[in-house]
Amino acid sequence: MKTKVRQLLEDGRVDAFLAYKTIHGVPYPALFTRENVDELEPWAPFKARYPVTKILLAQARQNPEKTYGVLVRGCEERSLNELFKWNQLARDKVVVLGHACTEDLALYCECPKPYPDQLDYGEAPAPVSKSRRLEELEAMPENDRLQWWLSHFNRCIRCHGCRDVCPVCFCTECSLEHKELIPAQKLPPDTSFHLVRAVHMAGRCIDCGLCEEICPAGIPLRALYKRVNHLVENIFQYKTGVADGKSPFTMLGDESFLPAGPR
Amino acid sequence: MQSPFEPKILAFLCNWCSYAGADLAGVSRLQYPPNIRVMRVMCSGTVSPHHVIHAFQRGADGVLVAGCHIGDCHYIKGNYMTLKRMTFVQELIRFAGYNPERFRLEWISSAEGVKFAEVARDFTEKVRSLGPAPPFEASPRLAMGI
Numbered sequence: 021m022k023t024k025v026r027q028l029l030e031d032g033r034v035d036a037f038l039a040y041k042t043i044h045g046v047p048y049p050a051l052f053t054r055e056n057v058d059e060l061e062p063w064a065p066f067k068a069r070y071p072v073t074k075i076l077l078a079q080a081r082q083n084p085e086k087t088y089g090v091l092v093r094g095c096e097e098r099s100l101n102e103l104f105k106w107n108q109l110a111r112d113k114v115v116v117l118g119h120a121c122t123e124d125l126a127l128y129c130e131c132p133k134p135y136p137d138q139l140d141y142g143e144a145p146a147p148v149s150k151s152r153r154l155e156e157l158e159a160m161p162e163n164d165r166l167q168w169w170l171s172h173f174n175r176c177i178r179c180h181g182c183r184d185v186c187p188v189c190f191c192t193e194c195s196l197e198h199k200e201l202i203p204a205q206k207l208p209p210d211t212s213f214h215l216v217r218a219v220h221m222a223g224r225c226i227d228c229g230l231c232e233e234i235c236p237a238g239i240p241l242r243a244l245y246k247r248v249n250h251l252v253e254n255i256f257q258y259k260t261g262v263a264d265g266k267s268p269f270t271m272l273g274d275e276s277f278l279p280a281g282p283r
Numbered sequence: 284m285q286s287p288f289e290p291k292i293l294a295f296l297c298n299w300c301s302y303a304g305a306d307l308a309g310v311s312r313l314q315y316p317p318n319i320r321v322m323r324v325m326c327s328g329t330v331s332p333h334h335v336i337h338a339f340q341r342g343a344d345g346v347l348v349a350g351c352h353i354g355d356c357h358y359i360k361g362n363y364m365t366l367k368r369m370t371f372v373q374e375l376i377r378f379a380g381y382n383p384e385r386f387r388l389e390w391i392s393s394a395e396g397v398k399f400a401e402v403a404r405d406f407t408e409k410v411r412s413l414g415p416a417p418p419f420e421a422s423p424r425l426a427m428g429i
Contacts, residue, residue: 189359212336
């Protein structure tokens with residue numbers, strides 16, 4: 021890993037590389053430049069996950085002329101693809117090195133693609149196509165499911181953590197902060213807080229699950245967004261996170277697949 | 284004595300087609316139930332999921348969104364967005380455990396007063412048969428209970 025990154029930095033292909041540095045035994049995202057490339061550690065599999073593409077986006081917004089390299093997992097590569105497609109990052113300003121997730125992490129995430137297309141380190145574990153948590157939820161009777169969701173939404177403390185950690189939440193103005201759409205100074209916030217965020221995630225969510233991990237109230241958001249992804253796939257035949265194509269919600273007209281409905 | 288259940292239905296009608304259609308229904312003296320509360324919007328494409336979910340939260344038993352037919356939108360392509368967005372919202376509330384039949388999307392042109400009256404009758408009866416909507420609002424009391 022050191023040789024590859026050093027090569028990229030010395031060739032001037034990238035100005036900085038976003039990888040990990042072990043602090044107190046935990047890998048932590050860090051930016052490496054020509055000055056500190058020697059501190060780069062050899063690659064080893066680890067389970068900690070961070071919104072690296074969000075950190076990258078913040079960096080790229082501050083220094084639009086710079087080129088960055090980044091070490092990504094499968095989900096992080098998908099989020100990069102989305103950020104390219106939504107014109108938040110320039111494809112030619114990002115160089116990608118990929119690493120695979122461990123098998124138990126893939127099982128824990130129920131990840132359909134626990135490795136990036138560009139795989140440089142590690143071995144690709146088997147993808148998990150079925151989601152048990154989603155199947156259990158869908159088997160629930162309608163009213164039980166409503167109570168189940170409401171009982172979870174009730175614990176929301178409105179910290180906006182799910183939004184702040186989300187690698188594809190790139191808007192500079194957020195409707196979740198609109199005082200009239202979602203009445204301010206109310207706890208728990210309206211149900212629309214979560215459901216509207218879910219609508220906004222349609223065609224964007226790449227199923228990294230950081231929202232659920234960061235949630236201090238332990239709201240099972242991942243099941244909600246997994247369902248959102250399935251819906252986008254079933255209704256619009258669009259798979260979020262792939263390298264080509266565009267979200268159906270970015271197209272104003274009939275260029276995208278139109279769902280069945282009243283005509 | 285308890286009065287029989289009368290559904291509350293919120294209708295978002297677009298300014299150019301569906302509102303004019305409702306107007307025509309009125310001018311033509313067509314009978315339809317008074318359960319529909321109309322909100323005029325400039326285009327059905329401006330109806331945000333915020334509005335739909337908010338309506339359910341504040342006690343609407345049904346929500347109707349009506350706009351111009353595909354291809355007839357005053358803003359050329361506004362209703363394509365309505366169709367995509369509202370189809371998604373309907374599926375999402377189904378997943379949240381809310382009956383998706385409480386939500387309806389219809390295309391009603393300004394000449395279709397008869398269709399408006401029909402949709403109003405049909406949807407009101409549908410919602411009436413479903414009964415009062417369950418609460419869709421998060422409340423701290425619920426959190427303690429479960």
